[in-house]
Amino acid sequence: MTNTLALEGELTRVTYNDQLQRVLSAIESGISHIDLSSVAPVDSASVALWVAVQRVNPSIGWLGFPEQMLSIAELVGVDIT
Numbered sequence: 001m002t003n004t005l006a007l008e009g010e011l012t013r014v015t016y017n018d019q020l021q022r023v024l025s026a027i028e029s030g031i032s033h034i035d036l037s038s039v040a041p042v043d044s045a046s047v048a049l050w051v052a053v054q055r056v057n058p059s060i061g062w063l064g065f066p067e068q069m070l071s072i073a074e075l076v077g078v079d080i081t
Contacts, residue, residue, distance in 0.1 A: 004033040004063070011036070011069075016045040020052060027057050037064025047073045050080050 005026040046069040073080045
């Protein structure tokens with residue numbers, strides 16, 4: 001898919017700031033989707049990233065949510081799907 005940012009590697013509290021900056025820069029460049037299918041491991045920072053992006057641009061599409069991210073979102077009551 002064109003205009004898609006494919007994140008890779010960890011999406012945890014340790015990497016959150018770097019991943020967030022990468023996403024925000026890509027949004028400024030005009031991306032329309034974020035692909036998380038190559039992200040692992042994840043923790044609650046992955047849900048925090050989703051929330052931060054929704055605040056900046058709620059029209060961004062999301063692809064490839066890791067199962068653990070979906071479980072964390074459900075646990076904390078955030079509907080990311």
